[in-house]
Amino acid sequence: MSDNPSIISLHGLSKHFGPVRAVDEVSFDVEKGEFFALLGPSGCGKTTLWRLLGGFESPTKGEIYIDGQEMSVVPPYERPTNMVFQNYAIFPHLNVRGNIAFGMRKAKLPKAELNARIDEALEMIKLTGYGDRRSDQLSGGQRQRVALARALIKRPKVLLLDEPLGALDKKLREQMQLELRALQRSVGITFVFVTHDQEEALTMSDRIAVMSQGKVLQIDTPENLYEAPNNREVAGFIGTMNFFAGTIKEARGDLLSVDAGPLGIVSARAKGDGFAPGVPVVVAIRPEKLRLQDAAPGENVSAVQGRINNSAYLGDRSHFYVELPGAERPVAVASQNYEAGTGHRMELEKSVWLTWSLEAIVLLPLD
Ligand code: ATP
Numbered sequence: 001m002s003d004n005p006s007i008i009s010l011h012g013l014s015k016h017f018g019p020v021r022a023v024d025e026v027s028f029d030v031e032k033g034e035f036f037a038l039l040g041p042s043g044c045g046k047t048t049l050w051r052l053l054g055g056f057e058s059p060t061k062g063e064i065y066i067d068g069q070e071m072s073v074v075p076p077y078e079r080p081t082n083m084v085f086q087n088y089a090i091f092p093h094l095n096v097r098g099n100i101a102f103g104m105r106k107a108k109l110p111k112a113e114l115n116a117r118i119d120e121a122l123e124m125i126k127l128t129g130y131g132d133r134r135s136d137q138l139s140g141g142q143r144q145r146v147a148l149a150r151a152l153i154k155r156p157k158v159l160l161l162d163e164p165l166g167a168l169d170k171k172l173r174e175q176m177q178l179e180l181r182a183l184q185r186s187v188g189i190t191f192v193f194v195t196h197d198q199e200e201a202l203t204m205s206d207r208i209a210v211m212s213q214g215k216v217l218q219i220d221t222p223e224n225l226y227e228a229p230n231n232r233e234v235a236g237f238i239g240t241m242n243f244f245a246g247t248i249k250e251a252r253g254d255l256l257s258v259d260a261g262p263l264g265i266v267s268a269r270a271k272g273d274g275f276a277p278g279v280p281v282v283v284a285i286r287p288e289k290l291r292l293q294d295a296a297p298g299e300n301v302s303a304v305q306g307r308i309n310n311s312a313y314l315g316d317r318s319h320f321y322v323e324l325p326g327a328e329r330p331v332a333v334a335s336q337n338y339e340a341g342t343g344h345r346m347e348l349e350k351s352v353w354l355t356w357s358l359e360a361i362v363l364l365p366l367d
Pocket residue numbers: 017020021022040041042043044045046047048049196
C-alpha cells in the first residue's frame with residue numbers, strides 16, 4: 001500500500017446471522033481516493049460487509065473507522081458515506097433535476113446554491129441539458145448516471161456502490177465501467193464497489209478484496225491478483241487457470257525445479273518461503289501463457305506434447321483444450337488470432353506441443 005492516508009479502517013470485523021459467519025474477522029484499510037472493489041461469489045459476504053460500512057447492519061464484533069471516527073453508534077444518515085444500489089430507483093414522478101435535488105433534501109440549501117450544485121452534477125455525469133427530462137425519457141445508462149449524481153451531490157467522503165451496473169446490458173455495462181472510473185478519478189471520492197463480476201472489478205479498481213465465506217482471501221491490485229494470486233481459490237476465481245499437483249525437487253536460490261506430473265519437470269521461481277525440496281505444491285499456469293505449436297521445440301525450451309481435444313473460435317482469440325498423458329482434465333490454451341484464419345488451423349485430435357516461459361509458472365501452496 002502507498003503512503004496515502006486511510007479513509008476506511010476495519011478491525012476484526014465480524015457479522016454473524018445465527019450460525020452463518022457472513023463476515024468473519026475482516027481487517028483492512030481503504031485509502032483516500034481509492035476505487036476499491038469487494039469481489040466474490042454469491043454468498044461470500046460482500047453485501048453484508050458493504051451494509052456494515054453504510055450502517056445498515058451492526059457488527060457482531062470488531063470496529064469500523066471512517067475518516068478517523070469509530071462508526072458503531074453513528075446511524076447511516078450521519079455517516080460520511082452515500083449509497084448507490086443495483087436497482088438504481090430514480091423517481092418516475094420527478095424530472096432529472098428533481099431526482100438529483102432529492103439527494104440534498106436534508107441540506108436545506110438556498111435555491112441558487114442548490115441550482116448551481118445540480119448544474120455541476122449534471123455536467124459531471126455528462127447530462128447537461130437533460131435536467132427537465134422525465135426518467136422514462138432516459139436510457140438505462142442515463143438513469144444510472146442520474147442515480148450516481150444524486151449520491152455524489154452530497155459530496156460524501158465515501159461512495160458505496162452495490163453492483164450498480166448489474167441491470168445494464170453487456171455493451172452499455174462496459175462503457176459505463178470506463179465512465180464510472182473516469183468520474184471517480186475526476187471527483188476524487190473514495191468508491192467501495194461490490195461486484196461478483198471479476199472482469200468488472202479488474203477493469204475499474206485500484207485494489208480488489210477477494211472474499212470467500214466471510215473471509216478476505218487477498219487484497220491486491222488487479223495485476224497482482226491475476227499474475228501472482230496467493231492461493232488456489234483466488235487463482236481460480238480471477239480468470240481461468242490450469243492446475244497441476246506438483247512436488248519441489250530441487251532449490252537453487254529462488255530457482256526451483258518442480259515435478260509437475262503431466263507437464264514434466266518444470267522450472268519456477270519461488271515467491272515467498274516454504275518451497276523446500278519434498279514440499280507438495282500446486283503448479284498453476286494461465287491459458288494465454290501457453291503457446292501451441294505443430295513442431296517439436298528446440299532444446300532448453302519448456303515443452304510437453306499433447307493432443308487437441310476441443311476448440312472454440314471466439315473471433316479475436318481461440319480457446320483450445322489439449323489432452324496430456326496422465327492429466328486429469330484437458331489443459332486450456334488461449335491464443336490471439338493475429339492473422340486471419342489462424343483460429344481454425346488446429347484440427348481435433350491433432351498432435352501439438354505446448355511451450356511456456358519460466359515466468360508463466362505460478363506456484364501455490366497446497367490448500
Ligand atoms: P450475493 O452476491 O448473492 O448478494 P453476497 O456475497 O453479497 O452474495 P451476502 O448477502 O453478504 O453475500 O450473504 C452472506 C451470507 O450471509 C449468506 O450465507 C447469506 O445467506 C447470509 N445472510 C445475509 N443476510 C442475512 C440475514 N439478514 N439473515 C440471515 N442470513 C443472512
